[in-house]
Amino acid sequence: MCLPPTSADTLPHFATKWAQDFRTSADEDKDVSSLSTAAPESITDEVAGQVREGVLLRFDINGSPGDSVPHEDRLYVVLGTKYKVMTVFQAPTSELPTVRRDAEALLRSLRVE
Numbered sequence: 001m002c003l004p005p006t007s008a009d010t011l012p013h014f015a016t017k018w019a020q021d022f023r024t025s026a027d028e029d030k031d032v033s034s035l036s037t038a039a040p041e042s043i044t045d046e047v048a049g050q051v052r053e054g055v056l057l058r059f060d061i062n063g064s065p066g067d068s069v070p071h072e073d074r075l076y077v078v079l080g081t082k083y084k085v086m087t088v089f090q091a092p093t094s095e096l097p098t099v100r101r102d103a104e105a106l107l108r109s110l111r112v113e
Helices: 009-024 033-036 093-109
Strands: 043-047 050-062 068-079 083-090
Touching: 009 050, 009 068, 009 083, 033 093, 043 068, 068 093, 083 093
Parallel strands: none
Antiparallel strands: 043 050, 050 068, 068 083
């Protein structure tokens, strides 16, 4: 999400809103209720060429009965002179070993004006 750089929106506010919106927009056949109770965790990663603090949310997406898929969302904010960018990386926990390297490369190379 791109905002004006002077926006008062904060990363914790964005993380809370993201969780609420994602839960609301989830398919009717999926239950992401654990997202609303997920305790945000502080994380540190290299994003846009700098070490930045972020928020980690862990939750399950429950499809058919007995089918629960753990996920994680990593949320970051990058402030530029023209934009404040809120970004999210989401993946099933089981896929993290496969996608993490590519996601980290993408986050490191992010540039914001």
